[in-house]
Amino acid sequence: MKRISNPLVFALLAVALLAGSVQAGKLTADMSEGKPAFQSMGPLAFGPEGILFVADTKAAAIVAVATGDTAAASRSKPIKVEGINQKIAGLLGTTADQILIDDLAVNPISKSAYLAVSRGRGPEAIPVLVRLKTGGDLEVFGLDKVKFSRAELPDAPVDGMVGQGNRQSNPRRESITDIAFLDGRVLVAGLANEEFASTLRAVPFPFKTVAGGTSVEIYHGAHGRFETRSPVRTFVTYNIAKQAHLLAAYTCTPLVQFPISDLKPGAKIMGKTIAELGNRNRPLDMIVYQRDGKDYLLMANNSRGVMKISTDQIEAVEGISAPVPDGGKKGLSYETIENWTGVDQLDRLDEQNVVVLRRAEAGSLNLESLPLP
Amino acid sequence: MKWIGPDVRTAALVTVMAAISVPGTWGQERVHSFDVASKTFSVDWILDASNTSKAAVQVSGLSPAVLRQLRRSKWESPQWQQLLAVFAATGDAAALPRLPPVSGIYRVLPDVLRFELHFPLESGLTYQAIFQPSRLPGGRASGDTVMADFRAPARPPGPSTVVTHVYPSSESLPENLLKFYIHFSAAMSRGRIYDHIHLRKGNGIDIELPFLEIDEELWDPSMTRLTLFIDPGRIKREVRPLEEIGPALEAGKSYALVIDPEWKDSLGNPLQRGFQKAFTVGPADREPPDAGKWQVSRPKPGTREMLTVTFPEPMDHALAQRVIHVTDASGRPVVGNVALENDERRWVFTPNDQWLGGNYHLIVQTTIEDLAGNNIGKPFEVDLFESVQRRPLTPTVTLSFTVR
Numbered sequence: 001m002k003r004i005s006n007p008l009v010f011a012l013l014a015v016a017l018l019a020g021s022v023q024a025g026k027l028t029a030d031m032s033e034g035k036p037a038f039q040s041m042g043p044l045a046f047g048p049e050g051i052l053f054v055a056d057t058k059a060a061a062i063v064a065v066a067t068g069d070t071a072a073a074s075r076s077k078p079i080k081v082e083g084i085n086q087k088i089a090g091l092l093g094t095t096a097d098q099i100l101i102d103d104l105a106v107n108p109i110s111k112s113a114y115l116a117v118s119r120g121r122g123p124e125a126i127p128v129l130v131r132l133k134t135g136g137d138l139e140v141f142g143l144d145k146v147k148f149s150r151a152e153l154p155d156a157p158v159d160g161m162v163g164q165g166n167r168q169s170n171p172r173r174e175s176i177t178d179i180a181f182l183d184g185r186v187l188v189a190g191l192a193n194e195e196f197a198s199t200l201r202a203v204p205f206p207f208k209t210v211a212g213g214t215s216v217e218i219y220h221g222a223h224g225r226f227e228t229r230s231p232v233r234t235f236v237t238y239n240i241a242k243q244a245h246l247l248a249a250y251t252c253t254p255l256v257q258f259p260i261s262d263l264k265p266g267a268k269i270m271g272k273t274i275a276e277l278g279n280r281n282r283p284l285d286m287i288v289y290q291r292d293g294k295d296y297l298l299m300a301n302n303s304r305g306v307m308k309i310s311t312d313q314i315e316a317v318e319g320i321s322a323p324v325p326d327g328g329k330k331g332l333s334y335e336t337i338e339n340w341t342g343v344d345q346l347d348r349l350d351e352q353n354v355v356v357l358r359r360a361e362a363g364s365l366n367l368e369s370l371p372l373p
Numbered sequence: 374m375k376w377i378g379p380d381v382r383t384a385a386l387v388t389v390m391a392a393i394s395v396p397g398t399w400g401q402e403r404v405h406s407f408d409v410a411s412k413t414f415s416v417d418w419i420l421d422a423s424n425t426s427k428a429a430v431q432v433s434g435l436s437p438a439v440l441r442q443l444r445r446s447k448w449e450s451p452q453w454q455q456l457l458a459v460f461a462a463t464g465d466a467a468a469l470p471r472l473p474p475v476s477g478i479y480r481v482l483p484d485v486l487r488f489e490l491h492f493p494l495e496s497g498l499t500y501q502a503i504f505q506p507s508r509l510p511g512g513r514a515s516g517d518t519v520m521a522d523f524r525a526p527a528r529p530p531g532p533s534t535v536v537t538h539v540y541p542s543s544e545s546l547p548e549n550l551l552k553f554y555i556h557f558s559a560a561m562s563r564g565r566i567y568d569h570i571h572l573r574k575g576n577g578i579d580i581e582l583p584f585l586e587i588d589e590e591l592w593d594p595s596m597t598r599l600t601l602f603i604d605p606g607r608i609k610r611e612v613r614p615l616e617e618i619g620p621a622l623e624a625g626k627s628y629a630l631v632i633d634p635e636w637k638d639s640l641g642n643p644l645q646r647g648f649q650k651a652f653t654v655g656p657a658d659r660e661p662p663d664a665g666k667w668q669v670s671r672p673k674p675g676t677r678e679m680l681t682v683t684f685p686e687p688m689d690h691a692l693a694q695r696v697i698h699v700t701d702a703s704g705r706p707v708v709g710n711v712a713l714e715n716d717e718r719r720w721v722f723t724p725n726d727q728w729l730g731g732n733y734h735l736i737v738q739t740t741i742e743d744l745a746g747n748n749i750g751k752p753f754e755v756d757l758f759e760s761v762q763r764r765p766l767t768p769t770v771t772l773s774f775t776v777r
Contacts, residue, residue: 057589089472090473092492093461093491095495098495121637121639122561122638122639123560124639126492139450140491170695173591173593175591177589191587194689194695195689195742196551196552282582284588
């Protein structure tokens with residue numbers, strides 16, 4: 001999950017929200033009211049006005065839902081829900097092994113945590129949006145009558161089987177690996193299950209004609225002279241030299257930056273690798289936060305405690321273009337917060353705290369808030 | 374018993390998700406009639422005959438006055454749940470913190486109180502409905518707690534799903550192989566799938582993290598085909614040995630792709646048996662496919678002879694099936710069936726109708742891939758010292774052939 005993680009943008013949006021009733025509800029004004037259809041719920045991201053963007057991978061669509069959850073929480077309360085997968089299973093009338101939690105996002109206004117849940121693991125699984133109420137109770141977030149709008153991602157490559165056999169079951173699908181909202185655009189990273197097409201799209205919001213979403217190929221030079229089209233695993237937005245950038249994490253954890261202004265239809269982008277964070281390591285989720293006047297990235301990964309990455313040198317750091325020997329580190333420095341083990345998902349709760357979904361013993365999952373390191 | 378409706382008053386606890394059918398039918402309308410546990414009330418489990426995925430619990434024996442009070446109440450969900458709630462019994466509930474009640478909607482009907490579950494019942498799972506008369510409006514304690522259990526029928530046991538095939542079919546694969554497709558005989562389950570898939574060296578040792586592990590998992594819509602990419606960071610490159618944890622595959626060595634039988638299908642049953650695809654690895658393939666080197670057969674007019682395209686190397690199974698099609702001279706699609714043979718080295722097209730004499734075209738999207746992910750006109754690896762912008766790529770190439 002990603003939300004507005006850039007302090008400058010966040011501040012500007014906060015100003016916009018405070019600017020009075022003229023602005024209020026502007027983004028939801030053109031939404032339709034009813035029951036949005038979901039085939040699946042994957043990555044989540046909050047935008048302004050309590051709008052939750054939900055990636056529906058099966059339908060290749062992004063749905064913007066006006067949650068109406070816009071009462072500001074004066075201060076967030078600590079969160080600790082042990083066995084949240086068992087509790088969600090109880091709420092949905094099933095067993096914990098039939099529950100998958102695909103993403104977590106905190107509403108930056110109300111501080112409520114939202115979870116994209118799959119009830120069931122097969123093709124008939126039911127997607128459910130679950131909200132953690134203040135007080136720790138879980139509820140199914142009702143989607144029967146909400147304001148929403150929907151952006152279909154640009155069509156898959158033309159089906160070459162037109163007029164021929166096997167049309168009824170095109171097995172191609174493009175998965176959405178992460179989404180974020182920034183400055184009137186929903187950024188969508190995707191990966192197809194046939195051709196090796198890793199794309200990043202910028203879809204203007206409010207959604208209008210979205211067929212022309214931007215699709216780009218990103219290259220980075222972390223592996224020496226030659227590089228391939230690697231898929232973005234997770235990304236955040238961040239200002240570098242007063243210009244909005246994407247910081248994208250790849251497998252074998254190079255961290256790559258490129259300006260968002262480069263995201264033009266059909267563009268091929270050369271990213272700048274600003275950190276090698278060591279190998280045997282798969283990034284899972286990432287946020288930006290501030291501490292003592294400095295910005296840090298916090299990255300959950302599959303093999304060690306979360307990584308706290310300094311952005312001190314982000315403007316000055318040279319792009320990494322030569323191989324980094326022995327699976328080493330290079331570029332931005334980082335420290336590992338060793339005791340934050342098993343973190344699968346994270347999102348910022350407030351200025352001091354983060355919410356994490358972490359694996360405990362025996363397949364149990366806990367949702368808890370932790371002070372930012 | 375059918376649902377009675379429209380209801381007089383609905384108290385929505387939380388709003389409903391789409392009801393989606395669950396496999397299997399239960400065949401009877403009134404599933405469980407719990408004998409009156411108090412002298413006044415009974416709690417029954419009800420299944421909707423027209424939609425077996427829907428279940429409800431119904432309390433009868435409530436007086437018209439009480440029902441009227443319930444209708445007029447402005448209760449929030451906790452108050453309704455104290456009166457009547459359903460819990461999913463997981464078997465180890467004692468070891469866990471108390472689970473929340475199952476999500477659903479309360480309806481006060483003319484002569485009963487009904488709780489409709491939002492979600493289908495889970496096969497084999499026991500549900501417990503608890504009705505506490507003491508929580509009825511007015512605060513008059515009236516009768517003991519009434520409970521009614523219902524066990525949803527279990528699915529037929531036993532594993533039946535198997536891995537039917539792994540592509541590429543060849544037993545010799547390039548060092549820079551990009552992906553496998555694993556095909557199953559029935560729908561599989563999502564979640565931590567990579568625990569069940571291993572790339573094993575000839576010495577029996579598993580290669581560490583060889584695959585691109587995508588949390589979303591790259592399934593087809595029917596969940597009978599999984600795409601498994603080799604992690605691009607683990608594919609051996611041209612000029613530089615991987616200094617990190619090494620390439621996943623190296624030329625001259627033998628490997629096996631191993632699927633554990635513990636992997637569960639969509640019904641929760643493990644695979645009938647494990648699966649193993651053994652293969653040897655040859656040199657890397659860095660040459661983009663060249664359609665000019667493909668051999669196209671010449672079917673005879675007035676027949677439905679197969680049209681074959683023979684590639685000098687195996688092509689990606691999914692893409693070769695999808696991105697090649699046939700048109701007549703004027704561009705109209707020729708309808709037929711496609712198959713791949715000879716370890717994906719031969720594309721075979723059988724037209725629905727007879728060939729007519731004249732010219733035809735094979736339209737090939739340049740996104741077709743060989744086993745190393747090279748496209749027509751575009752190698753998988755890009756030399757960064759050339760501008761990536763400089764590679765013009767046409768979306769299709771056309772091969773023409775004449776039927777005569």
